[in-house]
Amino acid sequence: MHSQVETVKSAVDKCLQVIKTYEWLLDLYVLDFFVDNHWEKLPALWQKSLENVDPKELGDILSGNQTKHMLPLSLLALFKTIGSLSIPRKGYNGVRNNQAVEKYSCSHLKLKNIFLKHVKLKKRHEISMMADFVNLNAKLSKCEAVVDFGSGLGHLIRILSYKYGLHSVGIEMQTQLTLEARKLDSELEYTAKKYLTEEQMSKLHRPIHCNVTLSSIDQLQELSLSTSVTNYGLIGLHPCGDLGPLLIKHFVNCDKVKFICIVGCCFMKLSYNTEACGYPMSQYVKGLDSGLSYTSREIACHAIDTYCERLCRGEYKDLKVHAYRAALEKLLMQIDPSLKHMPIRSVKHTNNMTFNSYCDAALNRISMKPLQHAAVAQDLVHWKRVVILYTLRLALAPLVETVILLDRILYMLENGISCAIYPVFDPKISPRNHIIVGRKL
Template identity: 60%
Template sequence: MYAQKDTIKEAIFKTLKVIRMHDWLLDLYVLDFFVDGHWEKLPSSWQNCFENMTPQDLGNILSGIPTSHVLPLSFISLVKSVQVLSLPRKPKFERSRKVTINDEDSCGGHPKLKNLFLKHVKLKKRHEISLMAEVVRSVALESKCDAVMDFGSGLGHLVRVLAYKNNLHAAGIECQSQLTEEARKLDLQLEYTASKHLSENSTASLLRPIHLNMTLTSNNQLHQLKLPDSMKTYGLVGLHPCGDLGPLLIKHFINCKQVKYICVVGCCFMKLTCEGKECGYPLSEYAKGLDSKLSYVSREIACHAIEIYLERLRKDNYDDLKVHAYRAALERILVEHDPKLKHAPVRNIKHSNTMTFHQYSTLALERLNIPVVDVARGESDLLQWRRVVTLYTLRLALAPLVETVVLLDRVLYVLEHGLLCEIHPVFDPKLSPRNHIIVGRRT
């Protein structure tokens, strides 16, 4: 169902209202937990409630499992608000739109080429590419447009599916020339494999994608691309474009009549430009007229996977989550050692849950070139690791609201310009946390 402006406006207004009431929580950066005394900033009723609650209990509560704990009404209200106002994350794209390819003399239909597009692709990417290609194919048919450009195409996995399997004229736009060269090699490898199973006519008629290099900083650059005659009109695809790239693609869709549709999945909200005429957020005139600011810290937490995190808590598997406490404890030591070291870029340590704090801090401080500091204070702070995990969990519970505002602002921006727009949760959020696809179309 296509979104309606009034419905989107009401949703943005209500969601921002709840966010404004809880900015104090969203902006409690866990890194500063001990430096700024974050636990004491929680309401006293929350402190009393969560002090003796296990992370497992909190994970169950936020997953909707009944509890015997007496919860503060303000917390219950917040949880309910998040449930009601957040965009649904359970995948439910209309599977009936799927296009079945029955022609066995094709890349998409030959039984021995079933796994042709899975080589060199990790599980998460396979999941995303398969569903994204299905959505793009469906929208392309509705738009009567058989050409598409994929921005941030990397090794070209998506454009290969769109071209060779779905018979779309596809172009991949990538900023790194090395990836573009590798993409061309993978195209040739695919064609070689396909030629062993397809007729000469089918092999000769394969639509090879084109790969171009461009670092996109302005939507005006897209008008300068030299495209073949088969791509006089086209659709835009962005599978997790970082930061401002997603908004740039949406703006190009709005401003260029040659672009018949767009399918874009957001990512890296913390890298959005939030000030100036060409900002990436907010886009819509309506949101610009509200108190719609979102801090860097709140946009950063909105990029994390709440489903996977809560699942770990519920399974009593949160030892690896102590890394937040390790880093927060080290931060207090660094700041007390030298205030100029606040938020210093320490080395990222894997498997820290198997280390002592002394081992962790020794490795983390390697790149700062300072002597190993006294870790006794840190070891004392680590006794409060459950508090750190609890605070992070509470902030993460709010994250879907922030993502909802960013995505609905993009949908509304398209609607304000008189174009059709819808949004679907398509990917499995446990595999791909940013799982909503925004689809815009020209009629």
């Protein structure tokens, strides 16, 4: 474990060194592109090289595809460094539990897709992979119960209960979602009765759904669970903001919790340098210059794999809308500086959309002085620069996510707990695709 700790510390150090060097780039708001002349903030060699580059070329470079466009060595070195330091986003081979599914599970051929009813495609992928992964770790931890925080409609614990036979408890703050979850349980059992015997039905574990709003670790310690739940695993599929760190702390401090499987989400909502902060968690990272701005944490939640794929296909014209918004920001600031970052209507780009029509749609129902569209006409000629700048910022985003995840790993390692990170989900389907797993030996 000592060597693992040192390896993780070294990785964090290197990531933070790059992040701090390019913090100025990470913290640029695309919204202010024309107001603050962001293009001129790029190094001169970068400007010259990227001036006429097709964004498709950047997508190819970031995706490792061959390209004839020559970039400055400093930029190529940056991309290479990001790739080598970031936690891999692919490579998980779907390790399965070799033990057979229990005989009392919903294993009838007619019930094969019963757990995917009412579930959207993205969620289907996530809950199927997560359930397999959680079941494996439950077996390795000799644990027969799991508690899912932020369980929503209960799709994940429904699989864990009915398919894998685990005692499952879902914690959800919204009462309506809990009521719907119980309704879906009843629907599943109604369908299952058509194909299973009475004995099989009697052995099914119905999940338990609870309403709790968590705000402190003390509530977790006092959580009232079923008497059937003594030792259990903690699971969280994209718990928002500080909830993820809160669950990790509970796992470390509670003897009853034997393992944890958690997928991060909404890093921009993490509290920073507070008493119960979500980042940094580990003592080591707390001792470093480890600050991550809201802007950098926000872009770390974007879908880089899908974005690069779109660039590689040359499908980036709809991104022109970001240049339109930046140009509109410049016009609004010219009218009145107090209008800076004023909320406006979100507008999707269409092939025949002009800047004038964009402004009309964005400012619908807002009364103000007429805009002088001609004042930004020359800016909009360079709309691809906005796409390029956003791409450069997004290229750095995996380093920010890596630091946040490794900080959580270090926190568990500092407390003597075996842990690891696995890129379980397909990143093109689920951008936050890493599961942190910790098990108490």
